[in-house]
Structure formats: C-alpha cells, structure tokens
Amino acid sequence: MDSGLVLLLVITALLVGLAVGKAWERYKLQEGQWVDRRRVRQSPHFIVGLNYLVAGRVDLAIEELEEASKLDPGALELRLMLGNLYRERGQVGRAIQEHQTLLQRPRLSQMEHANVLLCLGLDYRRGGFVDRATEAFTEVLKLAPDNESALNNLEKLQEEQRQWQEAYQTRHRLAAIANPAVQTRSKTILAFLEHELGLQALAKSDIPEAIRRFTAAIELHTAVLPAYLSLGDARLKQGDATAAATIWEAAVNVSLDRAYLPLERLEVLYVSQGRADRFVALCERLTDAAPREWRARAALARHLASQGEPTRALESLFGALEHNPHALAIHQSIWALLSSLDLPRPLVARYIEITRQSVFYLDPHVCTRCRYRSTELLWQCPQCHEWDAFVEERITPASDVESEMSPGPNV
Numbered sequence: 001m002d003s004g005l006v007l008l009l010v011i012t013a014l015l016v017g018l019a020v021g022k023a024w025e026r027y028k029l030q031e032g033q034w035v036d037r038r039r040v041r042q043s044p045h046f047i048v049g050l051n052y053l054v055a056g057r058v059d060l061a062i063e064e065l066e067e068a069s070k071l072d073p074g075a076l077e078l079r080l081m082l083g084n085l086y087r088e089r090g091q092v093g094r095a096i097q098e099h100q101t102l103l104q105r106p107r108l109s110q111m112e113h114a115n116v117l118l119c120l121g122l123d124y125r126r127g128g129f130v131d132r133a134t135e136a137f138t139e140v141l142k143l144a145p146d147n148e149s150a151l152n153n154l155e156k157l158q159e160e161q162r163q164w165q166e167a168y169q170t171r172h173r174l175a176a177i178a179n180p181a182v183q184t185r186s187k188t189i190l191a192f193l194e195h196e197l198g199l200q201a202l203a204k205s206d207i208p209e210a211i212r213r214f215t216a217a218i219e220l221h222t223a224v225l226p227a228y229l230s231l232g233d234a235r236l237k238q239g240d241a242t243a244a245a246t247i248w249e250a251a252v253n254v255s256l257d258r259a260y261l262p263l264e265r266l267e268v269l270y271v272s273q274g275r276a277d278r279f280v281a282l283c284e285r286l287t288d289a290a291p292r293e294w295r296a297r298a299a300l301a302r303h304l305a306s307q308g309e310p311t312r313a314l315e316s317l318f319g320a321l322e323h324n325p326h327a328l329a330i331h332q333s334i335w336a337l338l339s340s341l342d343l344p345r346p347l348v349a350r351y352i353e354i355t356r357q358s359v360f361y362l363d364p365h366v367c368t369r370c371r372y373r374s375t376e377l378l379w380q381c382p383q384c385h386e387w388d389a390f391v392e393e394r395i396t397p398a399s400d401v402e403s404e405m406s407p408g409p410n411v
C-alpha cells in the first residue's frame with residue numbers, strides 16, 4: 001500500500017475514534033435509551049439552580065437542580081452536588097443516603113469513587129459520626145493519596161480527638177504535597193502539634209521526650225509561645241531554674257503583644273531566687289517598649305502589692321488605666337487597693353479624674369449592619385446609612401450559641 005494512503009487511513013481512524021469518543025461523552029445508554037448528557041447542562045433549571053447557589057439560596061437551588069436532574073438521573077456530578085446541598089441544609093441523613101446510593105453504582109472510576117467517598121465523609125463528619133468519617137477519609141486516601149481535602153478533614157478529626165501523633169503524621173503528608181505558600185502555615189501547625197505531643201510526654205513524666213518535642217516546636221516556628229512556656233516548665237521539673245528563666249526570658253522577646261504570657265512564671269521564679277528587683281525591671285522595660293501594654297503594668301502592680309507596696313502598685317495601675325480604661329480587671333484591682341488603703345481622698349480623686357478623661361472610650365452604641373461604633377444613639381448610620389440600626393452594646397459572658405438560640409429546655 002502506498003504510504004499516503006496508510007496515512008490517510010490512520011488519520012481517518014483517529015477522527016472516527018474521536019467522534020465516537022465525543023458521542024460517548026455526550027450520549028449515554030440508560031435503561032435502553034440514549035440520553036443526551038448535554039441536556040442537563042443546557043436545561044434552564046440547571047442554570048437557574050446555579051444562580052440560586054451563587055446567591056446563597058440553598059432551598060431554591062435544590063428545587064431547580066432536582067428538576068434538572070430528572071433529565072438525566074444518571075448524572076453523577078449533579079447527584080453529588082445535590083447530596084452536598086442537603087448536607088448544607090442540615091439534612092445529613094438525606095445527604096448520606098444520596099451519597100451511599102452513588103457509591104453502589106457499578107463502573108465508577110477510581111476518581112469518581114474517591115469523590116463520592118469524600119462527600120460521604122463530610123456528611124458523617126457533619127453528623128458527628130467520627131469513626132465513620134475517619135474511615136471514609138482514610139478510604140479516599142487509599143484511592144487518591146494526595147487528596148488535600150481528605151487530609152485536611154482527617155487532620156481536624158484527629159485533632160478533635162486529641163490524637164496528636166496521628167494528626168502530626170497527616171500534617172506531614174499535607175506539608176509534603178502543599179505548594180510553597182502553604183508551607184509556612186504547615187510549619188506553624190506542625191509546631192503546635194509538636195507542643196501538644198510534648199505536653200502528652202510531660203503528663204507521662206517523660207521529661208526528656210517533652211523537652212525534645214518543645215525544642216523541635218520552637219525550631220519549626222520561633223513564635224510558638226506555648227512551647228517556650230512548657231519548655232521552661234519542663235526545665236524547672238528537671239530542677240534547672242536557670243534554664244527555665246532563660247527560655248521564659250526568650251519568650252518575652254518573641255512578641256511584644258504577648259510578652260506578658262511568661263510574666264507570672266518569671267515572677268514566681270525570681271521571687272523564689274530572691275531576685276524580685278529583676279521582675280520589676282522586666283515589667284518596666286516592657287512598659288517602656290509598649291506603653292499601651294497594660295498587662296505588664298498590671299503584673300507589676302500585683303507584684304508590688306504582694307511585696308507590701310500598695311501606693312507604687314496603684315501608680316502602675318493608674319498608668320494602665322490611662323491606656324486601657326475599658327479593662328475591668330484594672331478597675332477591680334484599683335478598688336481593691338484603694339479599699340485596703342482605706343480610700344485615701346487624693347488617690348480616689350485621681351482615679352475619678354483619669355476615668356473622666358476616658359469618656360472618649362465609651363462608645364457603646366453599635367450599628368447592627370456594619371459594626372460602626374458611636375458614643376451616642378444615632379438614627380442613621382454615618383457609615384452604611386442604614387436607618388434605626390443602632391443597639392447598645394452590652395458585654396455578657398460568653399455562652400453556648402445553641403443554648404442562646406433555643407428558648408429553653410423542652411418539657
């Protein structure tokens with residue numbers, strides 16, 4: 001045969017193959033009938049459903065997508081999506097049923113199988129079925145070892161159950177496949193997980209292992225403050241007070257905003273070593289470096305009061321109050337000290353003067369629409385222009401959202 005003809009035959013065969021493939025992609029034999037898969041995507045119900053989805057109107061999206069699904073009940077992605085929407089709407093049972101049905105379909109590709117299992121895992125997680133969710137995500141990872149969503153969900157489940165070792169391994173897998181932008185975040189998470197593992201070792205009195213973990217945490221992420229605190233605790237348990245002081249002093253320098261965290265530990269340590277002046281100097285250094293940092297002033301005041309110097313303590317608290325008049329803890333400490341001194345008139349007068357100047361900070365009215373704050377009640381918000389949107393802000397203790405929403409126990 002002449003080579004031109006062979007070439008032509010090959011090209012023709014290729015084209016026919018392509019056309020058949022296209023047709024196969026488009027049409028599908030279903031219950032003896034050829035179904036045009038494109039019909040679903042071109043159906044107005046599908047488009048309207050997607051629009052509702054974009055607008056966040058889940059109920060209406062479900063209604064439209066269910067209509068679209070009738071055109072091709074076999075469309076896997078659509079049923080998968082509908083299952084997810086039922087889950088979002090809180091119908092976990094329905095979502096599980098939907099996804100389990102999909103799992104029983106014959107001839108699922110490996111990728112489809114993994115996707116359905118992932119959705120099922122999310123259903124289980126939402127429904128609080130921890131073991132089944134863990135199982136589903138583990139199965140997904142057997143089919144698709146680099147599935148980031150499965151790894152992320154698995155890690156969260158392990159963290160919730162305080163399975164720190166398992167979570168640590170999962171995060172390692174995530175770090176190995178993550179892009180460079182996520183690597184820093186992964187290191188931070190690994191550092192916190194190392195810290196948790198160290199705490200577990202410390203609870204078992206395995207101090208060398210705890211120290212190894214805490215040190216590794218700091219090496220991974222220098223700003224992981226709990227590791228500094230715990231490393232000092234472990235060193236102190238070993239009887240090495242100098243090493244404990246060194247690591248806590250290092251923690252003070254990690255971040256000015258959180259420099260107050262090791263102060264209580266350092267105070268106890270310095271006082272026990274007869275170096276109380278060192279604590280005073282440290283607090284004063286922190287206050288100079290960040291005048292608005294009231295916690296160092298409050299810590300200094302507590303220390304001075306315990307050392308029998310209430311007047312100096314009050315001075316420190318007045319300094320704190322000037323910068324943070326809203327901190328109730330400061331007011332309480334001031335009144336405790338003023339009472340212990342039998343309410344000396346000049347000091348009480350100073351207190352009143354400082355709080356009078358801080359009326360500026362009293363802005364208890366908040367726009368419910370944009371969170372704009374105002375000292376007085378406004379009828380129209382100057383920021384978002386909404387009418388009658390201001391409520392008076394009240395500080396209440398944190399409470400369970402659910403218990404707040406339900407009217408009370410049903411009897």
Ligand SMILES: [Zn+2]
Nearest residue numbers: 367370381384
């Ligand atoms: Zn507003």
